[in-house]
Amino acid sequence: MIDWGSIFSNAAVELISPTTAAYALAALGLAVHFGYTGLLNFGQAGFMAIGAYGYAISVLTFGFPVWGAVLVGIGASIVFALILGIPTLRLRADYLAIVTIAAAEIVRLLFTTNTFVAVTGSANGLSEYKGGFRALNPLSFEGKAGFGPWMFSANDWWNIIVGWSVVILAVLFTWLLMRSPWGRVIKGIREDEDAVRALGKNVYSYKMQSLIIGGVFGTLAGMIFIMPRAVIPSAYATSLTFFIWAILLLGGAATILGPVLGSIVFWVLLSFFSGFIARAVEAGWFPISEVQAGQLRFILVGVAIMLLVIFRPQGLLGNKKEMSFVK
C-alpha cells in the first residue's frame, strides 16, 4: 500500500529546502535578464557554476574566509558577465542567447577537464569546503529539531536560514530597482531599445548592468546550491538552465515573487511526483522499472508546465493584461 504521508511530507520538505531557495534566486536573476530587460540568457547554469566553484576553490585552494570566498564568486561572475556582454549586447538579442549557452558549457567543461584536477577535482568535483560556513552557525543542538515534516539538523537549518535570507534580500533589491526610474529604463529597453536610445539613454550600459545583476543573483544561487551537497560539474549542464527557465515561466517572467513561487511549486511537484511514482512502481501499479520511474517524474512535471503555459501563459503571478498585446 502507498504511504501517502511520507510522499506529502517529502514534498513539504522541498517547500523550504535550500535547493528551492537556490533555484528561486537563479530564476529571479533570469527575471531581471529576460522578464525586465528582454535579455535572453541561456547560460544561468554557467553563472551558478562560477558561484559554486568560485566559493569552493577560494576556500580549498586559497584558504579564504567565507566572506572572501563569496566576494571572489561575485567578482568572477561580474567578469563573466562582462566577457559575455561586451561583444554581444550591441547585437540583436539572439546573439546573447547563443553566446551564453556556449559560454556556460565552456565553463562546465573547464571545471570537468582533468588538466586542472588539483584545483577543480575534475569530474569528482569538490567537497569539504563547508567548515567556515558551518562555524558561523549560531544554532547548536544535537540531532534534529523543528515541527511537522520540517525536522532538520542544526546545519540544515543554517542552510535554510541563510539561503532564504539571501532570497528575501534579493527580492527586496529587485523590487526597489524595478519601481525606480532605473527599472523604467530597463523595461523600456525590453519593449524597444532603439526608442529608448532615441530618448538619450545609454542602452548598452543599462543592458550590461542588468546582465551583471542577474548574473550575480545566479552566482549567489550557485553558492546556496552547494551548501547542502558537494560541487559536481555535471550538475551545471544546460538542463539546469532550462529548469530555471521553466521556473521563471511558471511563476511569471516579469514578476518579482513569480520566480520564488515558481521554484516552490516546481520542487514540491517534482518531489511529489517522484515519491508517488517510486511508491506506485513498488506497489506494482505501473508496469515499468525503477530506472524508468526516475525519468517519469520529469515527464509529469513537463506536462504540468505545458498545461500551465496553455491555460495561464502569463505564469502564476503574471499580469493577464500583458498577454493581450503579445506581438
Add this chain to the structure above:
Amino acid sequence: MSSETTPTSKPVKSTGLHLGDAEPGCRKVDPILVADGVTRTFGGLTAVDVAHVEIPRGAITALIGPNGAGKTTFFNLLTGFDKPDSGTWQFDGRSLAHVPAYRVARMGLIRTFQLTKSLGLLSVLDNMKLGAKDQTGENLFRSLLPFLWRKQEQQIEAKAVELLTRFKLDAKQHDYAASLSGGQRKLLEMARALMSDPTLVMLDEPMAGVNPALTQSLLDHILDLKTQGMTVLFVEHDMHMVRHIADWVVVMAEGRIVAEGDPHSVMQDQAVIDAYLGAHHDTDLGAAHTSNVEAVKELIDDEQ
C-alpha cells in the same frame, strides 16, 4: 490625405531663411544643423551622398523625395543610428561625427520613427516619463534610495500629465501604450520627444498611417513646436501637409539633395518633377504608372 482635412487657417510661414539663390546646398542665415559630404553605401548601392546641406533654425523644414531617395537613411546618419562612410556634420556648432545615438539625443536632437516605437507594455505615463532627461533615479545605485529622486519624479510626472493633456492622451495615461491606436501612438511618440525639451525635433513620416481625423491635430502640434521656438525637420510623403506647414523644403533623390526652396517654388522645380516622375515622364511609354500620374495630378491640382 484628402483636401477636406487641410485647414482653412493659414499658418505663419518663416521666410528669408537662406542666403543667395535657393539651390541645393545653399547657405542659411542661421543654420542649426550642417552636413558636409555625408555618404553611406550599402554594398554597391549609394543610399546617401549629400554634399552640403544646412537646416535653418526655428523653422519647419520638410525633407521630401520619392521612395528609396535615402531620406530615412539620412535621418539615421544624422541621429547616430547609423554610421556614414564619410562626412562631417554639426548640430549647433558641435560635431556629431562618431557620437552615439543616445548622446545625440542628450544634446537636444530628438527623433521619432517612421514605424512608431511606443513601448507597448509600459503605461502611457511611463512612456512619457522615460523621455525626461537627467533623471537621478536612472542611476543604478541612486535608484535604490527613493528619497533621492522622488521629488524630481513628481516634477516629471506633472510635466508628463500636462503634455498628455495637450495631446489629448491624458484619459489613457494609465493604459498600456500597446492599447493605443496607430495615430495615438504617433501623438504619444511626439509628446514623449518633447519631455526632454529638445531644440531640434526630427519626425520621420509623422502622418504615415494616421487617421484623417487625427491629421489636423498632429499638424497643429507640429506648428506648435515652432511657436515654442523649436526647430522641426520632418520626412513626409503627404504633399498637402508639406505645403501647408513647411517653411523650407529639401528634396532628395537617389541619395542626393536635388532641390531646395520654399514649398511653392520647389514643387515647380524641374529637378523635383524629374525626381518624382522620372526625367522622361513626357515620353509616352505606353503603360502609365498610375500612382505617379495621381501624384502629378495632385501636385497640379493643388497649385491651382
